[in-house]
Amino acid sequence: MKSIQNNKIFIDSSEYNYRVAHLTLEGTCSLDHGPKNVNIKNLYVDKYPVTNQQFLFFIKSTGYKPADPQRFLAHNPNKIKNNYPVVCVSQYDAMHYAKWVGGRLPTDEEWQYIAAGPNYLEWPWGDTFDPLVCNHDHSALTPVNAHKKGASWCGCEDLSGNAWEWTSGVYDDGEHKFALIRGGSFFYAQDHWHVGGGARKNNYHWKLQLLNEGMNRASTLGFRCVYDV
């Protein structure tokens, strides 16, 4: 499989009506879910989530070592899985990578616009769920370019399913810190008390309560970058 590099898509600035609607297990999401108008500025976005190959190149180039390496790249990225999304990275790791490539993590609002677009699509590819155009309820990750038909309106792939994606916000409500993750993953746990897995809709985010870095990394959680213009 051809490696993927420097695939960036331009997103024109736009006013966008942001609205998140999802079930929360218990408690609340603690954030304004809209509907509210948000301004998306001109930006570039990675066509694919950051891959193992890209992330390993970052480490090689910068000597990046997280201060707390617990579970860091614990999925053992290797050559065979070069084009798979990098996972087992914390939001902090992802931010470091993004800074190095001259970008940043998308905000929760930007991620939703990149996925849903001006037509407010329910899923990146349209309004109807199609498990064949994403990695949903499977046993493992797949390459980031394995589901071309699942591309969003702007051409971004692998937004829904395969691996969750970090967004940029770190929220502090006075008692807790949390971040929002997007898109869902291939892993679909059995019970309603589990984190709702599988591919997730464009208007769904998960409130991931932050702890130490070992707990902030997961084998289904990666990221993609955006770049300010």
Added chain:
Amino acid sequence: MTYKNKKMKNKIINFSSRDLLFAIDYEKKMNLDQLFDLNSKYNFLKKKNNDLLKIKIENEIISDRFLRVENVIDQTKNKFKFISLDFSYSFKKDVFKGRVSIIQKKENIIDIIFQLAGKWNNKIPKKTTLIFPFLRNLNNDKNFLKPGHVFSGKRSIKKSVWNFHEYPPAIITNNSNNVAVGIEFFDQFPWQSNYNLGMHEAILKNDFDHYESEIQLNRDLSDVITMRLYTSSKGRNEIFHLWKENTRNRYDLRKYFRPKNTWIKKNYITHFTFAYGKEIFDYKKTKLNIKKIIKDGKEFGGYDSLIFWHQYPRLGLDNTNQWDLYKYLPEELKTIKKIVKECHKNGIKFFIPFKPWDVRSNESLDYHAKSLEYFVTQTNIDGFFLDTMSSLPDSFLKIQKKFPSFEFASEGTPKEQRQIEQLTSSWDQIGDIRRNYKVEVEANMFRFVFPEHPLNLVSRWSVGSDKDAIIKRAAFNGTGLVIWQDVFGCWLPFSKNQKKVIKQLKNILNKFHDIIFGSNSTPLIDTLSAGLICNLFCNNGNQKIFAIYNFTKKKISGPFFKIEPKNNIKIRQIFGTNSSMQLKKIKKEQAVYGTINADDVVLVHIKY
């Protein structure tokens, strides 16, 4: 003695026990002609037409003209008194057989048993329901108290909860309240289709007058209703004890009295330690700060245990299971070992939870038991909290052989016999965020039937006045509490004053443990003023504690409850707003008088 129907001249059987007289007239129908208290001659059946039973096929009640009483046994002169009437109905080519029996094996316990059989003409069963007119009439007596109810003026109102499969009796008394009869419909297994027919629930409802119980008849006689009557000449407070003793007789409660497990009995204040918050987690140092939790707990009088919680809501993000998730905490299991050590230094026990909903297809309960055993070895934790459960899997029991002081506590109070025997502590959880839930101060019957089973009361979403009500409810029932302030990311703290009151309550539970958890405690004893309910805590000693709750919206001044007329009685209020308690004599009796605010709970200690 057995008599054939045709030879019977006088078709009335009298059955007298120590306290009661039954007269069954079977001349034209089966009628409970009389049921009265032998001492005061109070007749519990005011109305006529006290038929023992009516059978309704589809929409038609079988007329008494089809009744044939076929066989009568009268052994009322024997030591163990016994009567039975065999009867039959032939109705539209269907034939029904039945038997009504009354048995007395103990002087204060009488069973009335109804058995029925049916033979359908074309072997196709018809919808069959039963009506018990005599029970409806008893239910309408002004002195009839539904199970777990109290009188408020003339009204009977429910002031208790029981969430286990033992059902306390309804109670009927004579006018002086000296003679009381408890009526129990034993029904431990709620799925039995043909037995007691939901009577324990039906008799609770206001429309019992219209209650008809559906039944599936077999060809041979089977029990359909078993009424157990408990009689007392000491009033209705004693009925609870008769029922309780009779109920507990079936139970093997040895597990509650293991010498190494005494600590669980004093686990009054347990803290739900949600890891993802500043209550325990130091985001700057990215470490769990156990010292902060222990320090904060002192405001509540000190935590007796912590339940450490980091798996939910995180499990399911990836395939990490509930045990592996501990590997990702700072320093992995060492961090647990360290905080357990710090807890133990401060006299605090440490629980971790088990998530039955995270048992994967390749995992058995034995696997989880082994994982637990390894965990205990590595960290010295003291207990396993059974999330969402009200039972203890057998696989986990092995742990206690290796670690005799290890304990289990479940989120739900155990409901059935085996569970109650095995699972020796649990939460008393109430509340529901979606239903406008109001915390009620009411008696928890389980707590009084099994006082050796420690309960920690919790209503996780309650705030404001409902949090006050939780504390009052715990004080009223003499139970511990769960301090749960961080509900999965919602910060719902107790106020300073609430913490102060909890601290006070903990001290009382500790100081008066033997009385509050005494085996002679009684829920909902008689009170002397409308608007009050009262639980009595006592063992066999010379001290008692009365918990009184004013459930009205007005201050009540007056007599609270009677006490035995003895000399040198010392009375002291130990909890709640000052109620100016004092003893007063009423004729030959003594009563405690005082003033209690609306919606307030006070505890009164009495020493003889």
